[in-house]
Amino acid sequence: MAELTPEANRAARAILKWSVRDLAEKAGIAFSTVHRFESTGSATESTKEKIKAAFAAHDVEITNGNYTGARLLLHRTKD
Incomplete structure:
Protein backbone atom coordinates (compact mmCIF):
# COMPACT_ATOMS: atom_id res chain seq x y z
CA MET A 1 0.00 0.00 0.00
CA ALA A 2 1.23 3.52 -0.78
CA GLU A 3 2.92 5.66 1.85
CA LEU A 4 0.79 8.53 3.13
CA THR A 5 2.60 11.86 2.94
CA PRO A 6 1.39 15.30 4.03
CA GLU A 7 1.11 16.28 0.35
CA ALA A 8 -0.99 13.23 -0.54
CA ASN A 9 -3.13 13.84 2.53
CA ARG A 10 -3.89 17.40 1.42
CA ALA A 11 -4.57 16.20 -2.14
CA ALA A 12 -7.02 13.57 -0.91
CA ARG A 13 -8.80 16.10 1.29
CA ALA A 14 -9.07 18.44 -1.68
CA ILE A 15 -10.62 15.72 -3.85
CA LEU A 16 -13.29 15.16 -1.20
CA LYS A 17 -13.57 18.86 -0.32
CA TRP A 18 -12.89 17.96 3.32
CA SER A 19 -11.50 20.31 5.92
CA VAL A 20 -8.94 19.13 8.46
CA ARG A 21 -11.83 18.83 10.93
CA ASP A 22 -13.82 16.71 8.46
CA PHE A 55 -10.22 8.13 2.38
CA ALA A 56 -10.71 4.59 1.04
CA ALA A 57 -14.23 4.49 2.51
CA HIS A 58 -15.00 7.43 0.20
CA ASP A 59 -13.27 5.93 -2.88
CA VAL A 60 -10.08 7.98 -2.67
CA GLU A 61 -6.79 6.11 -2.98
CA ILE A 62 -3.34 7.31 -1.95
CA THR A 63 -0.90 6.67 -4.80
CA ASN A 64 2.85 6.61 -5.27
CA GLY A 65 3.51 6.67 -8.98
CA ASN A 66 6.32 8.99 -9.97
CA TYR A 67 5.17 11.33 -7.20
CA THR A 68 2.96 10.94 -4.16
CA GLY A 69 -0.66 11.87 -4.58
CA ALA A 70 -4.28 10.78 -4.44
CA ARG A 71 -6.94 9.81 -6.93
CA LEU A 72 -10.66 9.26 -6.97
CA LEU A 73 -11.60 5.71 -7.90
CA LEU A 74 -14.32 5.53 -10.50
CA HIS A 75 -16.60 2.54 -10.50
CA ARG A 76 -17.68 1.29 -13.89
CA THR A 77 -21.33 0.55 -14.37
CA LYS A 78 -22.56 -2.42 -16.34
CA ASP A 79 -24.29 -1.47 -19.58
Whole structure:
Protein backbone atom coordinates (compact mmCIF):
# COMPACT_ATOMS: atom_id res chain seq x y z
CA MET A 1 0.00 0.00 0.00
CA ALA A 2 1.23 3.52 -0.78
CA GLU A 3 2.92 5.66 1.85
CA LEU A 4 0.79 8.53 3.13
CA THR A 5 2.60 11.86 2.94
CA PRO A 6 1.39 15.30 4.03
CA GLU A 7 1.11 16.28 0.35
CA ALA A 8 -0.99 13.23 -0.54
CA ASN A 9 -3.13 13.84 2.53
CA ARG A 10 -3.89 17.40 1.42
CA ALA A 11 -4.57 16.20 -2.14
CA ALA A 12 -7.02 13.57 -0.91
CA ARG A 13 -8.80 16.10 1.29
CA ALA A 14 -9.07 18.44 -1.68
CA ILE A 15 -10.62 15.72 -3.85
CA LEU A 16 -13.29 15.16 -1.20
CA LYS A 17 -13.57 18.86 -0.32
CA TRP A 18 -12.89 17.96 3.32
CA SER A 19 -11.50 20.31 5.92
CA VAL A 20 -8.94 19.13 8.46
CA ARG A 21 -11.83 18.83 10.93
CA ASP A 22 -13.82 16.71 8.46
CA LEU A 23 -10.92 14.28 8.05
CA ALA A 24 -10.30 14.10 11.78
CA GLU A 25 -13.95 13.22 12.37
CA LYS A 26 -14.09 10.62 9.59
CA ALA A 27 -10.81 9.00 10.71
CA GLY A 28 -11.68 9.08 14.41
CA ILE A 29 -8.60 11.07 15.38
CA ALA A 30 -7.97 14.49 16.86
CA PHE A 31 -7.96 17.65 14.74
CA SER A 32 -4.52 18.49 16.17
CA THR A 33 -3.18 15.12 14.98
CA VAL A 34 -4.19 15.81 11.37
CA HIS A 35 -2.87 19.37 11.58
CA ARG A 36 0.47 18.19 13.01
CA PHE A 37 0.81 15.51 10.33
CA GLU A 38 0.18 17.98 7.50
CA SER A 39 2.58 20.50 9.06
CA THR A 40 5.44 18.22 10.08
CA GLY A 41 4.86 14.79 8.54
CA SER A 42 4.88 13.29 12.02
CA ALA A 43 2.26 10.59 12.71
CA THR A 44 2.18 7.02 13.92
CA GLU A 45 1.58 4.23 11.43
CA SER A 46 -1.72 3.56 13.20
CA THR A 47 -2.81 7.15 12.59
CA LYS A 48 -1.80 6.99 8.94
CA GLU A 49 -3.78 3.78 8.50
CA LYS A 50 -6.88 5.40 10.03
CA ILE A 51 -6.53 8.34 7.65
CA LYS A 52 -6.07 6.10 4.61
CA ALA A 53 -9.07 4.00 5.67
CA ALA A 54 -11.23 7.13 5.91
CA PHE A 55 -10.22 8.13 2.38
CA ALA A 56 -10.71 4.59 1.04
CA ALA A 57 -14.23 4.49 2.51
CA HIS A 58 -15.00 7.43 0.20
CA ASP A 59 -13.27 5.93 -2.88
CA VAL A 60 -10.08 7.98 -2.67
CA GLU A 61 -6.79 6.11 -2.98
CA ILE A 62 -3.34 7.31 -1.95
CA THR A 63 -0.90 6.67 -4.80
CA ASN A 64 2.85 6.61 -5.27
CA GLY A 65 3.51 6.67 -8.98
CA ASN A 66 6.32 8.99 -9.97
CA TYR A 67 5.17 11.33 -7.20
CA THR A 68 2.96 10.94 -4.16
CA GLY A 69 -0.66 11.87 -4.58
CA ALA A 70 -4.28 10.78 -4.44
CA ARG A 71 -6.94 9.81 -6.93
CA LEU A 72 -10.66 9.26 -6.97
CA LEU A 73 -11.60 5.71 -7.90
CA LEU A 74 -14.32 5.53 -10.50
CA HIS A 75 -16.60 2.54 -10.50
CA ARG A 76 -17.68 1.29 -13.89
CA THR A 77 -21.33 0.55 -14.37
CA LYS A 78 -22.56 -2.42 -16.34
CA ASP A 79 -24.29 -1.47 -19.58
